[in-house]
Amino acid sequence: MNFYTSEPGILLAVDCIIFGFNGESLEILLIKRGFEPERNKWSLMGGFVQPDESPEGAASRVLTQLTGLEDLYMENCGIFGDPKRESQGRVVSITYFALIDTHKYEHIISDHYEAKWFPLDQHPNLIFDHEQMIAAAKKELRTKAALYPILFELLPEKFTIPQIASLYECVYNIELDKRNFSRKLLASDLIIKLKEKDKENSKKGAFYYRLNTDIYKEKIMSFLRYLPSWSVD
Template sequence: MSASLYKHPKHHVAVDCIIFGYEDDDLKLLLSQRRFQPALGEWSLMGGWVQDDETVEKAAERVLYQITGLKDIYLEQVHVFSNPDRDPGGRVISVVFYAMIRIDKHDKDLVKEHGAVWWTFSEKPDLIFDHELMVKYAHEKLKLRASYSLIGEKLLPERFTILQLRTLYEAIFQRQFDPGNFRKKILSLKVIEKLDDKNTTDSKKGAFYYRFKKYPEEFIQERIVKQ
């Protein structure tokens, strides 16, 4: 990198990631126990430092790759947290992202190696510093995203039933959806397609599997959930 023309204060810049997953009919969060001071041993979000030659997005991708072994993860900027005292270890400006992970695809050993654990969203432990607030912001952003377009492709397995999709939405919004109305709404979007075989473990009758279309007819989706 070329030398900077600017003479101004410089800052540590970090990324912190709220990593969402979906397993056993519940929304999950990947958290880790700090391995350095301050707050050693306490639960926190996965984070990392922004290097000289990378964007904040690249830094987040790097952190996610290190912990899950996955590339091309869905990421969205949430907010910047920059209170000078937010980290007792020094002044750190943190750019927060949320990510969506296919739990069935990630590297479980790598996660274990890092002392990270998937927590059920509603049962997660208290987090250090301002990480609680970060999670709150990320959850709001996830709800907004999920209300405007159908999410699930980044969280559910390749093949899933409409019940699974609905359960995901119920976990995200922490409320019930009418089974019939949900089905009709989702199918009207024409972004998922029915497969030939059925899942028979969750119901006696058996429910058809669906998958996300590779090239949905309508790229611009409508609103899904009224908030």
């Protein structure tokens, strides 16, 4: 029974901005839309919120459908509800950004979707207001990442400090002093040194580290105050 029978039905959707990091640049995962309207155009992965699920649930479902991965890091980053945002119906879309380790995704083959990674700044034109959604997600990512160490979600289990540094450089489009960055990170107790070294990217080799998940989960860190003042916006 519904008490609100006189109220208008508005369709509720979710769209996901899926960020990945390939070691060189930030990327987003886009799909060729498989249904009308706008079939065969590039767009964000999305879907409608079903009666038995919450918006987060819908986003999570949609992400798993596409990547085969569960429990991805995910966060609301906007609401797009302009009455005219879709020409063919009234849809309010809630956006979520997700962070995934590209290497995990490579092993998954999702035949149902034509999906492809694009460098964040060189992607094809997108439908509706998906461009703005990405812009908002990028901004939110920057803000969050300046306050919380979420960018680790973009890296493999084992990573080197130069890798993280280069990730931060991509996200904020700056150059970091790797020496100070390294020290700051180590002082945070957020990462644990492993015995192994990555020798692919340098002769000396950089030690691998793994995340100290206890600290990662519990501690809410503004560990990157070190970053210059661009940190917010």
